Amino acid sequence: MPWVATLARLLVGGVFVVAGLLKLPDPAAAVRAVRAYRLLPEGLVAPVAFGQPVVEIAIGLALVLGVFVRTAAIVSAVLLVVFIVGVGSAWARGLQIDCGCFGNGGQVAAGRTTYPWEIARDVGLLIVALALARWPRSRLALGTVLAGPSVEKELSRVP
Amino acid sequence: MSPDGKQGSSKRAAAQRRIAEKRAAEAAARAQAERRRRTVIGGAVGAVLVVIAVVITVVVQSNRTATSATAATPAHTVSNGKVIVVGSSSAPVTVDLYEDFQCPNCRNFEAETGKTLAELVAAGTVQAHYHEMAFLDTAANDKYSTRALNAAAAVVNAAGGSAFQKFHDLLYANQPPETGSGLPDSQLIAYAAQAGATGTTVQNQIKDLTYGDWVKKVTDQASKDGVTGTPTVFVKGKQLSDLSPAGLTAAVNAAKG
Numbered sequence: 001m002p003w004v005a006t007l008a009r010l011l012v013g014g015v016f017v018v019a020g021l022l023k024l025p026d027p028a029a030a031v032r033a034v035r036a037y038r039l040l041p042e043g044l045v046a047p048v049a050f051g052q053p054v055v056e057i058a059i060g061l062a063l064v065l066g067v068f069v070r071t072a073a074i075v076s077a078v079l080l081v082v083f084i085v086g087v088g089s090a091w092a093r094g095l096q097i098d099c100g101c102f103g104n105g106g107q108v109a110a111g112r113t114t115y116p117w118e119i120a121r122d123v124g125l126l127i128v129a130l131a132l133a134r135w136p137r138s139r140l141a142l143g144t145v146l147a148g149p150s151v152e153k154e155l156s157r158v159p
Numbered sequence: 160m161s162p163d164g165k166q167g168s169s170k171r172a173a174a175q176r177r178i179a180e181k182r183a184a185e186a187a188a189r190a191q192a193e194r195r196r197r198t199v200i201g202g203a204v205g206a207v208l209v210v211i212a213v214v215i216t217v218v219v220q221s222n223r224t225a226t227s228a229t230a231a232t233p234a235h236t237v238s239n240g241k242v243i244v245v246g247s248s249s250a251p252v253t254v255d256l257y258e259d260f261q262c263p264n265c266r267n268f269e270a271e272t273g274k275t276l277a278e279l280v281a282a283g284t285v286q287a288h289y290h291e292m293a294f295l296d297t298a299a300n301d302k303y304s305t306r307a308l309n310a311a312a313a314v315v316n317a318a319g320g321s322a323f324q325k326f327h328d329l330l331y332a333n334q335p336p337e338t339g340s341g342l343p344d345s346q347l348i349a350y351a352a353q354a355g356a357t358g359t360t361v362q363n364q365i366k367d368l369t370y371g372d373w374v375k376k377v378t379d380q381a382s383k384d385g386v387t388g389t390p391t392v393f394v395k396g397k398q399l400s401d402l403s404p405a406g407l408t409a410a411v412n413a414a415k416g
Contacts, residue, residue: 027220028375029294032382042383050220051213058209068202097387108388 005138008128013063020056022103033100066141073132080126091115230372233316241377245320246286252414255288255393257386260307260330261295268390269331275404292381293374303341305374310347312370314356326354
């Protein structure tokens, strides 16, 4: 099981790091992608478009490195729920947009939307993130090293 | 050994075991407290670092997307300089077009329906409002979307709407492949001259990306207008779903009343 959790960390963490990094080179496109959902007031569009990738990279790095795994898994699950709601609402309202998940401006040619796939992908990641929040112990986790000797280790010294 | 001695040694052993257990429990408690302390400190430091990173990124990205309030705006434009108008202002129907010079669907639309639109404009039925966008810049095409739209701004600034229309048609007829390297500035200058915009001012504006900030502004405005794909066409404010010549003609006739 710990190795499965390690794989789960690398999967969810890797996706978040990549998704965050791809949103940084073209900030104007990030703004358009957020605005395309027509959910946020104009004043919040740019701060969300610029700040969200940093949060994505932070929790992605935490998961990949294995520090604060449970917290990072919970935050990523919350973000994924927000993404699913956002994409679902765009779909329900008949908007013709790309989710902008991996850093483009939300534009899509008419009839070329991929909402079912985008939602399926996010639901899959959400399940993995929730499982990580429930069973965060894994191998190759930096947090285990940094935290110092564990309670179990001290108790095991009893003759 | 007497029975007393046996009893005494087992008592001693039990006492030693109890002491060892107590010490181990204390050590475990200390280890747990230490872990908790490290976790709290690490968590606080991590949270502060994330907040600092968010603030720095928001500031940096805001600067990267900022446009100058005094940015050059081409002449012969309306709506705060963001829209290029072609055709008679007494035309009964306004057609709004959102396009990107690098967008293949826009080229297809222009190839199929551009002639019909031109006829409606020439007949005085339609005034075309071009809302150009530039969102298909890549490193490979050397920001062709932006360079092409900047050149179009230089053309309309120098020679007006009908020259813009000719330049616009030339760029779609000769659109470079989306994954290609884009047209060079020298080719844009040649097409500008062919469309009727000549002179060193036009050439310099094309080479110097004089309307670079204006390109950013109009692209952002299109996004604010709710346009998320190109081509997007509105006939008298109503989005056109059938972009064929018949679809455009029918919508214009309906709008004409």
